[in-house]
Amino acid sequence: MSSSTSQSSADKSSLLKQPKAVWAVGFACIIAFMGLGLVDPILPAIAAKMDASASQVSLLFTSYNAVMAVMMLITGVITSRIGVKNTLLAGIVFIAVFSCLGALSNDVWALIGYRAGWGLGNSLFVATALTAIVTFSSSGVAKAVILYEAAVGLGISVGPLLGGELGSISWRGPFFGVAALMVIAFVSLSLMMPKQQRTLAPTASSAPKKKASLKDPFVALAKHRSLFVLGLLACFYNFGFFTILAYAPLVLGEMGLDAHQLGYVFLAWGILLAITSVFMAPVLQRRFGxxxxxxxxxxxFAVTLVIAGIWTDSKWVLIAIVVIVGALLGNNNTLITTAVMNAAPVERSTASAAYSFLRFIGGAIAPYLAGKLAEWYNPHVPFLVGAGFVLVGILYFLFNKKHVQHVDHAPGH
Structure with missing residues (x-):
């Protein structure tokens, strides 16, 4: 009875009434995700300055996401040993160092390597930040996820604008910009977030706290089909996501858009992503599940990718698709993250690591595949293939829907 009363009060509490630790992590998330958007407008400039092909430039995302996927499996182990705050700070330091090294590089392969180091830092930060916000929030899982996605959306939306401004000076500018932003994030997190326990609270209050093991995410995926289904769905979905994020800027750059203009396009994309993740996704959840x-x-999303694949030669159609897709991605990011947090009775750090591992595998393969498909065939094919992967993910999800039906009935949904 007391448990249900506690849950009910959490559900009714204000989204904005959060502990200081939640706001500290949320602010750092905004700055961290600015780094992702900062780089997007300068992809064509990097290709031109370093005489790199589309597939080589796309490896900047592939190396980043591949390291993220692997490292997600051990973030729980690291967090359980050095603590939440220290893990977040370590991630910020790695991001700052490798973004600065990237700014100083003169070779595309060196830059690809530094982006891998950047991915290492982001893996430590992103998985831990999501778990920390959900755990420390006083308003329930669903609202905590909305806060997290709002921070992500704000960072992604502001990042391209700043990246376009800095990128118009030099392609190195956004990399130095990320390093500077990470210094701000480090200071704010150090001052605002108190030291916390080493392990984050599990989903069941009765579960004993223990040090995380490397096998925990694999055990969770094997034991709980719901996590595997959602993780594989996200893997397929990310083929479409990173076709838009990593390949579309290169196509638009070929059509004459400079760093400024690309920055504005992805600013609009990010604004819609942020707005829908906070305001529209909860409405959809309540009304339709x-x-x-x-x-x-x-x-x-699959339909918009097909349209992009058919009218790839139309600059204005492609710009409109990129912006509209922001709304779809914002909704879906909040929906699927909420589903994952309620999917299985395991520690949320374990659930996040298992899900993120599968998700970023798709994010690692998709950018390079999109670049190669454009080289092998034509600029239309990557969008159509991305749509195909999203459709495969939907079909797989529908065939296995029985394993995740309980998500819509989870407490605090």
Missing amino acids: TLKSMTAMLLL
Whole structure:
């Protein structure tokens, strides 16, 4: 009875009434995700300055996401040994150091390597930040996820604008910009976030706290089909996501858009992503449920990718698609993250690591595949293949929907 009362009060509490630790991590998330958007407008400039092909430039995302995928498996182990705050700070330091090294590089392969180091830092930060916000929040899982996605959306939306401004001076500018932002994030997190326990609270209050093991994410995936289904869905979904994020800027750059203009396009994309993740996704959840809403958003995403694949030669159609997709991605990111946090009775850090491992495998393969498909065939094919992967993910999800039905009935949904 007391448990249900506690849950009910959490559900009714204000989204904005959060402990100081939540706001500290959220602010650092905004700055960390600025780094992702900062680089997007300068992809064509990097290709031109370093005489690199589309597939080589796309490796900047592949190396980043591949390291993220592997490192997600051990973030729980690291956090359980050095603590939440120290893990977040270590991630910020890695991001700052490798972004600065990237700014000083003169070779595309060196830059690809530094982006891998950047991915190492982001893996420590991103997985731990999501778990920390969900755990420390006083308003329940669903609202905590909205806060996290709002921070992500704000960072992604502001990043391209700043990246376009700095990139118009030099392609190195955004890399130095990321390093500077990480210094701000480090200071704010150091001052605002108190030291916390080494292990984050599990989903069940009765579960004993213990040091995380390397096998925990694999055990969770093997034991809980719901986590595997959502993780594989995210893997396929990320083929479409990174086709837009990593390949679309190169196509638009070929059409004459400079760093400034690309920055504005992805600013609009990020604004819609942020707004829908905070305001529209909760409405869809309440009215239609997480699973139905997720399926609808993914179907619409696949349709927009098909349109981009057909009218790739039209600059204005492609710009419109990129911006519209921001709304679909914002909704889906909140919906699927909420589903994962409620999917299985395991520690949220373990659930996040298992899900993120599968998700970033798709994010690692997709950018390079998109670049190679454009080289092998034509600029239309990557968008159509991305749509195909999203559709495969939807079909797999629908065939296995029985394993995740409980998500819509989870407490605090």
